[in-house]
Amino acid sequence: MKMRSASPLESADTVREILVKLPTRDVARCCCVSWLWRNVVADPSFNSLHAKAEMNHVSAASEALLVTETCERGRPDEAGFFSVSSSRPMPYRVKIPSNYTLSNVCNGLLCFAADKGDSPAFLCNPVTGVTATVPRPPPPVGMGISGGVNNINHLLALGFSPSTKEHKLFRFSFSGHCYYVGTDNVNQSVCTLDGAGGGGGWRQRSYCTQCPLLSTFSPVFVQGKLYLVTTGRTSPNLLRNPDGLLEVDVATEACRTFRLPPPPTNTTRAMILW
Known part of the structure; x- marks a missing residue:
């Protein structure tokens, strides 16, 4: 037949x-x-x-990646990827916007953001080499910061909600100074990138964290939540860095803050592990 x-x-x-x-x-x-x-x-x-x-399973072949950023005069900036476990170079090098650095990592996706200003986020899949630029978020509102727009810092972070199977991009805007502890607000802008809520544009809300965020610490994504480090003032002339953590649930977009333990004594060492 x-x-x-x-x-x-x-x-x-x-x-x-x-x-x-x-x-x-x-x-x-x-x-x-x-x-x-x-x-x-x-x-x-x-x-x-x-x-x-x-998103329905965790690959057993997850690998640790070393991400390098190359900036040479007269040439576009590039990001390269190196597999730590196999000691072999990845097949992709991607061009990234000028003056962008790695902001955070979520489910193997890399989020790059500009060092200064309110530029759009640049996302990259280091395995496939696929890149995407997320639309620029609107100007932050309801922050009550003196000094104008130039006194505002921004942190961009990519998160994932296991319950809704959605990737979300967060932008946290806050004062560049630590003189407004207890009165300064954080403006949280969120854009859902995929899933049922994808394509809905940016949403904004403001809340008071009591302590400003620290832009020198990158956001960290752990099990459906984003963590950002905050600073605090223990006296008029003394800062405590870091002072606490801001926890943001990716699914609900709700936040809460935690105060870090008191500083160690001279005979005790303390480490923050992510």
Whole structure:
């Protein structure tokens, strides 16, 4: 009996069902197998399906990456990726906007932000080399900061909500000085990037943290929550850095603050581990 060969559409559907279950790195390698496989991976609908599948499990092949930033006069800035566990260079080097540095990491995605100003965030997948620029957020409101816009610092952080399967980009805007402890507000702007709430634009709210944020510490994402370090003033001429933590739940976007333990004595050492 003569077997009927599968049509291109049927073949593509079969390949899609298989590739969507693979880790991201293996999917990237599959682009070199054939034009059919490459076209399946390049389809925008596949990217959405694969992203949802990735969120339902944690890959056992997670690797630690070393991220390098190269800035040379007359050439575009670049970010390179090096696998610490395999000691082999990653296949991608990506161009990043000038004066951008790594802000934080979430689910293997890298978030780059400008050193100064209110520039848009630049996101990168170090495995596939895919990059994206998130639209610039609106100016912060309801902060009550003296000194104008030039006295405002911004921290950008990418987070993920396991319950809603959504990536969210947060921008925290706050005063550049520590003279307004107890009166200064933080403006929190949030943009949902994917999932049911994706494409809804930026949302803003302001709240008082009692202590300003420290821009010298990068935000950290841990199990559905973002953590940012705050500073405090123990006397008119004495600062305590760090003084506390601001915890933001990615799913609900609610926040709360924690005071760090008292400073150690001269005979005790203390370390903050992320």
